[in-house]
Amino acid sequence: MxxxxxxxxxxxxxxxxxxxxxxxxxxxxxxxxxxxxxxxxxxxxxxxxxxxxxxxxxSAHFAVDVTENWQSEYLQFFLFLFATVWLVQRGSPESKEMHKVGLESDEEQQVGRHARHDSPRWAAAGGIRETLYSRSLGIVMASLFLGSWYAQSVAGAARYGEQRLLDFEEPVPWTEYVFTSDFWSRTFQNWQSELLAVGSMAILSVYLRQRGSPESKPVGAAHKSTGVEG
Missing domain, CATH: 1.20.5 (Single alpha-helices involved in coiled-coils or other helix-helix interfaces)
Structure with a gap:
């Protein structure tokens, strides 16, 4: 080729x-x-x-603006990954079928002795390796969220210190900054928007369609069809 x-x-x-x-x-x-x-x-x-x-x-100005958005995005995926294990939404393609709530059986997940010939090696490894691989996506998303949230707090503390110096005030250490309204205002304004977006997608996809997208049900699927992707 x-x-x-x-x-x-x-x-x-x-x-x-x-x-x-x-x-x-x-x-x-x-x-x-x-x-x-x-x-x-x-x-x-x-x-x-x-x-x-x-x-x-x-600069801290650029770093805090970037990291505060990153942490909220990874929080969205982390929460969605874990919430959809136990929570369902009837009629949504973002939800699994109503009877599959929970971790599901080894056969359904194709792990252990139910692994296929082309399954990842750790899916059939057993023990701690299989357990870790079974949760690897959630673990990585949680780590990325916590890492970017920490980076936001460090950059935010530096930015907050710069602003205080310009106002002829003493900057505050990181340990104090994470309890300030500036830090939590930046945090919550991103969290609420991500939760709104995910919740809106879950419920709107029950009744609305996007032809050809795996994030939508087939155009002709019934509103009550759950876990069906186009």
Whole structure:
């Protein structure tokens, strides 16, 4: 297979991740450009010199804006992964079928002696490896959430300290910042939007359709059909 053909096949097979990855980078760059403009406007209003693009990328102003969104997104996926194990929504393709509440049987999950020939090796490994692999996605999402939330708190403390210095006030340590209204305001404004978005998707997909999308039921599926994807 020639080079161009391999590239086209790779792009076809990974179109979703490639498209979202490129979109992420484009939006991150756009955020950096717009954020620097805002930050420099604030500095000029205070009589300070504007910063370069490279310096802005390493600033607390940029870091806190990025990480506070990351942590809320990973929280959304972490909560959704675990909530959908035990909670169901009748008629939603985002929910599993009503009778499958819980961890399901080994046969249904294709683990242990029920693993197939093409199953991941750890699905049939037994013991701690199988247990960890059975929960690996949730563990990683929880770790990414906690890591980005911690990064938000550190960057937020630095940003909060900068603002206090500009107001001729003493900055506060991280241990005090995580109890401030600034930190929790940033946190809750992201959490509420993520919970609203997930809840809206779960209930709206009961009655509305998007033809061809696996996130939607088939157009002709009954409203009460649960766990059915188009």
């Amino acid at each position: 020639t080079g161009p053909s391999r590239l086209l096949r790779f792009l076809r097979d990974n179109g979703l991740s490639v498209a979202f990855g490129l979109g992420f980078l484009a939006c991150l760059f756009g955020q950096a450009v717009a954020g620097r403009a805002v930050y420099n406007d604030e500095l000029r209003a205070l009589g300070a010199d504007p910063v370069s693009f490279a310096r802005y990328l390493s």
